[in-house]
Amino acid sequence: MKVNKHYLFIIFIVLTIVSCSTDDNDTNLVTDLDPTEYYQELNVSYGPDSDQTFDIYLPANRNLNTEVMILVHGGGWSAGDKSDMNDLRDYIRSEFPNMAIVNINYRLADQNNQPYPMQINDITTIINLLKSKQNHYVIDDDFAFIGVSAGAHLALLWSYAFDTGNDIDMVCSIVGPTNFTDPAYLNNTNPELQALLDLYGVDASTAYLEEVSPYHQVTASAPPTILFYGGLDPLVPTTQGTDLRDKLQTLGVTHEFTLYPNAGHGWIGLDLLDTSLKLKAFIETHLD
Template identity: 25%
Template sequence: MRFPQMLFLRLLWQIPCTLLILITVLLLANEYAMARPSRRTKDIPYTTIDPSGTDAERHLLDVYAPRKLSSTAKRPVVMFIHGGNWNSGNKNIYTFIGRRLAKQGVVAVIINYQLSPNVQVPAMANDCAQAVLWTTQHIAEYGGDPDRIFVMGHSAGGGLAALLATDDQLFAKIGLAQNPVKGAILDDAAGLDMFDYLTKMEYSNDAQYLTAFGKNPAVWKAVSPMYYVKASSPPMLVYAGGRTYPSITNSTQRFHQRLQELNVKHEFRVLPGKKHIGMVTQLFWQHSIIYRDLLTFVGVK
């Protein structure tokens, strides 16, 4: 009986290994299928590097363009801003978003920006505005329409995207008379009202955010999109996970209410069962509800 038992155990051991190999092959095949219809241009500097020694990598972006266009018409542009608690994250993690957007007819721009503790959030917001400025000046070279630039972000990146859409002074400071952002897609955004959040300090370890936001309440308010929303703000898609952090649930709901009060065109969805990380990993799948809404929102034809 010993030999059959050993054989059975060996076969049982091989099942997970075989399954893992199969899953890996399927994922690689899926990624290859997604990559083929798009063209990635990597590591483009979007601003002059600060001579004081700013890390050059943090001022780079990637462009993902559809490889084959059905016409000469320029395509809508979505600039994605990564999350990471304002102190981590990299554009290279989010190639799947660029690939999927490009496959579906969008020119995608995925950016890096400076992080805490090297800088605080006002400098991060300025980096993002500089990336939008570069996009207005150069995206036509990649088939994108400079008059149809939308911003998108998850977590901390969602807060920065909301700030770009609502704070016109970010662009006035860098020489643009008008805010070029035509709309925002906010995916479980953090930092929508850091003035309220840091004033209350309701959660354990909240003091960690003073590194990125500083200790001046005036600065907390200056980088909170909640206080810039106005009737003329561009339209938005706003998403929150049904099982995300309570602070994000609360601030997103209040942001939605503010948009309603001012009659800003927007859609607000709570995605049942989704945790904070799941709100961005779902974007691995081309047919995610966020992509479905986004394509209509930005005017893909």
């Protein structure tokens, strides 16, 4: 009986050693991705909220200089989803097959949660995560933005006011609001538009409206900026684009501006073709 107990004890020790050895091997497994292979991951979580997710698409044969385009959807700060950007995602993948793409969701505003600074904080978290995992993903630690509508506002505001590390190489605004102190906003009579503006606070102070306005936050160190607007847009007056254009010109910031006189809050046909060609040329010029 003593022999059996001793034998069982030896077996237990051996199994424990094997188990520990296996655990040690698991913790030392190489988890970095193979940069020679294409990789995508959907709904990557970057926070506890269900809206704090992004999709990442990484090209094959990438390196630490592989450019990263971040897509920011619209929806009036209170709606929308990263899937709304799938057409733009596919356009970038087609025209720039060697570029990485990060298509993001962010927490949506409601009566209890204002968009600012919540959504800016989400973008900061994503940028910091991508930078911390640069070697894992095998990507550059500089980024570019394409935003649409409210997403364009967020992309511009983050690039102009929160890019303390000069991490943004270029930003594109497609019908993005830029100036909440614009008389066209302050004196508007559009209930739908006012409901969106009220997300930033009813009777908000001028100082606060300037704080959340890319127009008031932009400086001479802003990244190259390309702007697209519609002359008949019921939600984003033409002055939201032209005023920012003029300020970028005054500051000496590299920029391009296009106004489609007969377009609204989006466009198709020849105007869309023009946008795609101009955006492609701008990306080629400002992203190595």
